[in-house]
Structures are given as C-alpha cells and as structure tokens.
Amino acid sequence: MKKLLFDLFPLVLFFLAFRFSDIYTATGVAMAASVLQILWLKLTSKVIETSHWINLAVIVIFGGATLFFQNDVFIRWKPTVLYWIFALVLLGGRYLMHRNLMQKFMGTHLVLPGHVWDKLNLVWALFFIITGLVNLYVAFSGHFTESQWVNFKAFGLLGLMLVFVVAQSLWLGRYLQDSSDNSHPPKS
Structure with missing residues (x-):
C-alpha cells in the first residue's frame, strides 16, 4: 500500500x-x-x-x-504517451526480444504456464493501448472540460486500472484454481 x-x-x-x-x-x-x-x-x-x-x-x-x-495540449497527451510506451515495452519485449516482461515482473509471485504468461502480457499491452485511447477521447473530444479531464486523469484512469487488476485477478484466480484441481489426480 x-x-x-x-x-x-x-x-x-x-x-x-x-x-x-x-x-x-x-x-x-x-x-x-x-x-x-x-x-x-x-x-x-x-x-x-x-x-x-x-x-x-x-x-x-x-x-x-x-x-x-x-x-495544455502537451500535458493532456502525457498519460496516453506513458501508457503507449508501456504497451510498446511489453509487446517489444515479447515479440522482438522474446522475453515476457510480465513474467519477469510477476514470476516470483506466480507460477504459470508460458501460454498464460503470453496472454497476460498481451492483455496488459492491450489495456494500456485502450486506456491511452480513452484518455485522448476525454482530453480532446470537446465533450469534457479541462477540470473534467483532470478528474478523469486523477480518478478515472486509476479506477480503470483497479477494475482491470481485479478482473485480471479473478481470471488468474480461476485459472490457478483450475490448475491446482488438475494437478492433483482424483483418489480411487
């Protein structure tokens, strides 16, 4: 915390x-x-x-x-650029350098098969791309004031991240539960 x-x-x-x-x-x-x-x-x-x-x-x-x-156009672009850099790092690491950065960051806490790490890496990259696009919409669509964009930057982007992390945790929890159930063969 x-x-x-x-x-x-x-x-x-x-x-x-x-x-x-x-x-x-x-x-x-x-x-x-x-x-x-x-x-x-x-x-x-x-x-x-x-x-x-x-x-x-x-x-x-x-x-x-x-x-x-x-x-203020530049500062409004900042969250999008930051998130897109994170997406590029994740995708570039995986597909150009053949390293799964999510596995590197979280591998000491979770044991997952390679294909699950690949999905996790891809989903995080897609999340960052989409979140960057949402920021651009709120920042530049003309439907929101500067103050509303600041609120979105402070609370909306954080809220999206929290919802995503919870959803990801539920998905991983379900997968880990399925894996542990399958790892112990039923007793005869």
Missing part, C-alpha cells in the same frame, strides 16, 4: 495544485514531485524501477513543453 501511495504522489499533488491554481501550476508541481520521488529513492538507496524513469522522462518532456509553450 505504501508503494502505491508513493507511486501516486505526483498525481495527487498534480490534482491538488490544479484545484488551488491552474493546469500550468499543477504541471510544474507534478514535474517537481516526480524529480523529488527519484531523488528520495536514490537517497534512501531504494530500487528505482524502470517505470519511475519512464514516468519522469515523459512528465519532464510533456510537462516542460506545456510550460514552455503555455499550451
């Missing part, structure tokens, strides 16, 4: 800064929070995950462009 809160730190500060000021202040606060997050991990000698580095790079590039050009 502490890790989740730590990972959400820049997002929470972005949301609060937007509520008290504007999108540009919120962007600057999120950029600073992301830098502080990396510095804290370094100072405490904790592992800095690849996702932290990717998030830092994307927020600095897109947040920097937002502040430099005084145009």
